[in-house]
Amino acid sequence: MLNGSGHLSARIPGTETFLINPRFAGVLADPKDICTVTFDGKRIAGKGPIPSESPIHAAVYRARPDVGSVIHCHARYSILVGLLDQGLIPFNREARIFSDGVPVFHDSHGINSFDLANRMVENLGPHWATFLRGHGIVVAGPGIEGACVSAIQLERACQDQLLMMGVTELKPMTDAGRGRNQARLENPYRAWPFLLWKHKVKSKAQIRAGIRTLKEGEHY
Numbered sequence: 737m738l739n740g741s742g743h744l745s746a747r748i749p750g751t752e753t754f755l756i757n758p759r760f761a762g763v764l765a766d767p768k769d770i771c772t773v774t775f776d777g778k779r780i781a782g783k784g785p786i787p788s789e790s791p792i793h794a795a796v797y798r799a800r801p802d803v804g805s806v807i808h809c810h811a812r813y814s815i816l817v818g819l820l821d822q823g824l825i826p827f828n829r830e831a832r833i834f835s836d837g838v839p840v841f842h843d844s845h846g847i848n849s850f851d852l853a854n855r856m857v858e859n860l861g862p863h864w865a866t867f868l869r870g871h872g873i874v875v876a877g878p879g880i881e882g883a884c885v886s887a888i889q890l891e892r893a894c895q896d897q898l899l900m901m902g903v904t905e906l907k908p909m910t911d912a913g914r915g916r917n918q919a920r921l922e923n924p925y926r927a928w929p930f931l932l933w934k935h936k937v938k939s940k941a942q943i944r945a946g947i948r949t950l951k952e953g954e955h956y
Protein backbone atom coordinates (compact mmCIF):
# COMPACT_ATOMS: atom_id res chain seq x y z
CA MET A 737 0.00 0.00 0.00
CA LEU A 738 2.78 2.40 0.85
CA ASN A 739 4.14 2.43 -2.66
CA GLY A 740 7.37 4.06 -3.76
CA SER A 741 6.15 7.59 -3.27
CA GLY A 742 4.67 7.45 0.23
CA HIS A 743 6.27 8.50 3.48
CA LEU A 744 5.85 7.59 7.12
CA SER A 745 7.04 9.63 10.08
CA ALA A 746 7.12 9.41 13.86
CA ARG A 747 7.34 12.22 16.39
CA ILE A 748 10.35 12.09 18.72
CA PRO A 749 8.50 12.55 22.01
CA GLY A 750 9.32 15.64 24.00
CA THR A 751 11.06 17.40 21.10
CA GLU A 752 10.07 19.51 18.10
CA THR A 753 11.50 16.92 15.72
CA PHE A 754 10.35 13.80 13.91
CA LEU A 755 11.82 10.83 12.06
CA ILE A 756 11.00 10.29 8.38
CA ASN A 757 12.16 8.06 5.56
CA PRO A 758 14.32 9.77 2.93
CA ARG A 759 13.08 10.59 -0.56
CA PHE A 760 13.00 7.05 -1.86
CA ALA A 761 10.68 4.09 -1.38
CA GLY A 762 10.24 3.61 2.35
CA VAL A 763 10.47 -0.16 2.08
CA LEU A 764 14.02 0.22 0.73
CA ALA A 765 15.19 2.35 3.65
CA ASP A 766 17.45 0.92 6.34
CA PRO A 767 17.40 2.31 9.87
CA LYS A 768 20.54 4.35 9.11
CA ASP A 769 18.73 6.11 6.24
CA ILE A 770 16.02 7.54 8.48
CA CYS A 771 16.27 11.33 8.77
CA THR A 772 15.56 13.58 11.73
CA VAL A 773 13.70 16.74 10.78
CA THR A 774 12.63 19.78 12.82
CA PHE A 775 9.12 21.22 12.86
CA ASP A 776 10.52 23.96 10.61
CA GLY A 777 11.32 21.33 7.99
CA LYS A 778 15.10 21.31 8.51
CA ARG A 779 16.96 18.01 8.29
CA ILE A 780 19.30 17.74 11.26
CA ALA A 781 20.36 14.10 10.95
CA GLY A 782 20.46 11.48 8.21
CA LYS A 783 21.76 11.80 4.68
CA GLY A 784 18.53 12.78 2.99
CA PRO A 785 17.21 14.23 0.85
CA ILE A 786 13.91 14.29 2.70
CA PRO A 787 10.55 14.08 0.88
CA SER A 788 9.42 17.36 -0.66
CA GLU A 789 6.10 16.93 1.15
CA SER A 790 7.72 16.79 4.60
CA PRO A 791 5.78 19.96 5.63
CA ILE A 792 2.69 17.71 5.83
CA HIS A 793 4.25 15.88 8.77
CA ALA A 794 5.74 18.93 10.49
CA ALA A 795 2.47 20.85 10.31
CA VAL A 796 0.41 17.98 11.74
CA TYR A 797 2.79 17.47 14.68
CA ARG A 798 2.88 21.15 15.47
CA ALA A 799 -0.90 21.47 15.52
CA ARG A 800 -1.85 18.12 17.04
CA PRO A 801 -0.05 17.04 20.23
CA ASP A 802 -2.20 13.87 20.21
CA VAL A 803 -0.55 12.68 16.98
CA GLY A 804 2.60 10.56 17.22
CA SER A 805 2.81 9.29 13.64
CA VAL A 806 1.74 10.43 10.18
CA ILE A 807 1.50 8.64 6.83
CA HIS A 808 1.07 10.23 3.45
CA CYS A 809 0.59 8.00 0.41
CA HIS A 810 -1.16 7.81 -2.93
CA ALA A 811 -3.52 4.94 -2.20
CA ARG A 812 -5.57 4.04 -5.25
CA TYR A 813 -9.10 3.49 -3.88
CA SER A 814 -8.77 6.29 -1.35
CA ILE A 815 -7.99 8.71 -4.15
CA LEU A 816 -11.14 7.59 -5.98
CA VAL A 817 -13.43 7.96 -2.94
CA GLY A 818 -11.87 11.34 -2.21
CA LEU A 819 -13.23 12.47 -5.58
CA LEU A 820 -16.85 11.62 -4.67
CA ASP A 821 -19.13 14.38 -3.45
CA GLN A 822 -20.26 12.30 -0.48
CA GLY A 823 -16.71 11.22 0.42
CA LEU A 824 -16.28 8.22 2.70
CA ILE A 825 -19.50 6.60 3.87
CA PRO A 826 -18.67 4.71 7.07
CA PHE A 827 -20.96 1.78 6.37
CA ASN A 828 -18.85 -1.14 7.54
CA ARG A 829 -16.42 -2.24 10.21
CA GLU A 830 -13.35 -1.08 8.31
CA ALA A 831 -14.69 2.46 8.15
CA ARG A 832 -15.88 2.81 11.73
CA ILE A 833 -12.78 4.45 13.10
CA PHE A 834 -13.47 7.17 10.56
CA SER A 835 -17.14 7.55 11.46
CA ASP A 836 -16.57 11.15 12.55
CA GLY A 837 -15.61 11.99 8.99
CA VAL A 838 -12.67 12.21 6.63
CA PRO A 839 -12.47 15.77 5.31
CA VAL A 840 -11.44 16.43 1.74
CA PHE A 841 -8.68 18.96 1.07
CA HIS A 842 -9.20 20.39 -2.36
CA ASP A 843 -6.05 22.39 -2.95
CA SER A 844 -3.99 19.28 -2.86
CA HIS A 845 -1.38 19.07 -5.53
CA GLY A 846 2.05 18.40 -3.95
CA ILE A 847 1.91 19.81 -0.41
CA ASN A 848 5.47 21.04 -0.37
CA SER A 849 5.09 24.35 1.46
CA PHE A 850 4.18 25.20 5.03
CA ASP A 851 1.46 27.53 3.84
CA LEU A 852 -0.32 24.71 2.05
CA ALA A 853 0.42 22.19 4.82
CA ASN A 854 -1.01 24.50 7.49
CA ARG A 855 -4.18 24.96 5.48
CA MET A 856 -4.45 21.19 5.12
CA VAL A 857 -4.08 20.76 8.90
CA GLU A 858 -6.77 23.37 9.52
CA ASN A 859 -9.05 21.40 7.23
CA LEU A 860 -8.13 18.14 9.02
CA GLY A 861 -9.28 19.58 12.36
CA PRO A 862 -9.60 16.89 15.04
CA HIS A 863 -9.99 14.04 12.52
CA TRP A 864 -7.55 11.19 11.99
CA ALA A 865 -7.42 11.25 8.21
CA THR A 866 -7.96 13.50 5.23
CA PHE A 867 -8.31 12.95 1.52
CA LEU A 868 -6.08 15.11 -0.65
CA ARG A 869 -8.36 15.41 -3.64
CA GLY A 870 -7.04 13.55 -6.67
CA HIS A 871 -3.69 13.06 -4.94
CA GLY A 872 -3.72 10.76 -1.90
CA ILE A 873 -4.36 10.58 1.82
CA VAL A 874 -2.84 11.75 5.08
CA VAL A 875 -3.51 9.49 8.05
CA ALA A 876 -2.48 10.27 11.60
CA GLY A 877 -2.32 8.08 14.69
CA PRO A 878 -1.10 8.18 18.27
CA GLY A 879 1.76 5.90 17.17
CA ILE A 880 3.23 4.19 14.11
CA GLU A 881 1.18 1.02 14.55
CA GLY A 882 -2.12 2.87 14.75
CA ALA A 883 -1.32 5.14 11.83
CA CYS A 884 -0.30 2.25 9.57
CA VAL A 885 -3.25 0.03 10.44
CA SER A 886 -5.65 2.96 10.05
CA ALA A 887 -4.25 3.83 6.61
CA ILE A 888 -4.78 0.25 5.49
CA GLN A 889 -8.29 0.25 6.94
CA LEU A 890 -9.12 3.49 5.16
CA GLU A 891 -7.94 2.06 1.85
CA ARG A 892 -10.00 -1.10 2.38
CA ALA A 893 -13.04 0.90 3.42
CA CYS A 894 -12.74 2.91 0.21
CA GLN A 895 -12.39 -0.22 -1.88
CA ASP A 896 -15.48 -1.73 -0.22
CA GLN A 897 -17.44 1.46 -0.73
CA LEU A 898 -16.65 1.58 -4.42
CA LEU A 899 -17.63 -2.07 -4.82
CA MET A 900 -20.94 -1.59 -3.03
CA MET A 901 -21.92 1.71 -4.61
CA GLY A 902 -22.52 -0.10 -7.88
CA VAL A 903 -25.01 -2.40 -6.19
CA THR A 904 -26.90 -0.40 -3.60
CA GLU A 905 -27.27 2.92 -1.90
CA LEU A 906 -25.00 3.04 1.12
CA LYS A 907 -25.92 4.50 4.48
CA PRO A 908 -23.52 5.11 7.37
CA MET A 909 -23.70 2.75 10.32
CA THR A 910 -24.78 4.22 13.62
CA ASP A 911 -21.62 4.87 15.56
CA ALA A 912 -22.35 2.45 18.40
CA GLY A 913 -19.12 0.87 19.53
CA ARG A 914 -17.01 3.74 18.39
CA GLY A 915 -15.17 3.85 21.69
CA ARG A 916 -13.90 0.37 21.06
CA ASN A 917 -12.69 1.31 17.63
CA GLN A 918 -10.95 4.37 19.01
CA ALA A 919 -9.11 2.05 21.38
CA ARG A 920 -8.11 -0.07 18.42
CA LEU A 921 -6.57 2.95 16.75
CA GLU A 922 -4.39 3.42 19.80
CA ASN A 923 -3.52 -0.23 20.23
CA PRO A 924 -3.89 -2.20 17.00
CA TYR A 925 -2.79 -5.31 18.87
CA ARG A 926 -4.14 -7.81 16.44
CA ALA A 927 -3.47 -6.30 13.04
CA TRP A 928 0.07 -5.07 13.72
CA PRO A 929 1.64 -8.43 14.68
CA PHE A 930 -0.08 -9.96 11.67
CA LEU A 931 1.44 -7.31 9.37
CA LEU A 932 4.92 -7.88 10.82
CA TRP A 933 4.54 -11.58 10.07
CA LYS A 934 3.01 -11.04 6.61
CA HIS A 935 5.84 -8.77 5.52
CA LYS A 936 8.48 -11.03 7.05
CA VAL A 937 9.72 -8.41 9.51
CA LYS A 938 9.48 -10.93 12.34
CA SER A 939 9.05 -14.68 12.57
CA LYS A 940 5.97 -16.29 14.05
CA ALA A 941 8.03 -17.35 17.08
CA GLN A 942 9.33 -13.79 17.65
CA ILE A 943 5.84 -12.37 17.38
CA ARG A 944 4.28 -14.96 19.67
CA ALA A 945 6.91 -14.25 22.29
CA GLY A 946 5.91 -10.59 22.23
CA ILE A 947 2.14 -10.93 22.17
CA ARG A 948 0.51 -9.97 25.44
CA THR A 949 -1.04 -12.82 27.35
CA LEU A 950 -4.77 -12.64 27.58
CA LYS A 951 -6.45 -13.67 30.79
CA GLU A 952 -9.42 -16.02 30.86
CA GLY A 953 -12.55 -14.10 29.89
CA GLU A 954 -10.61 -11.34 28.15
CA HIS A 955 -11.07 -11.02 24.45
CA TYR A 956 -10.16 -8.71 21.66
Ligand SMILES: [Zn+2]
Pocket residue numbers: 789808809810846847871872
Ligand atom coordinates in the same frame (compact mmCIF):
# COMPACT_ATOMS: atom_id res chain seq x y z
ZN1 LIG B 1 1.96 13.10 -2.36
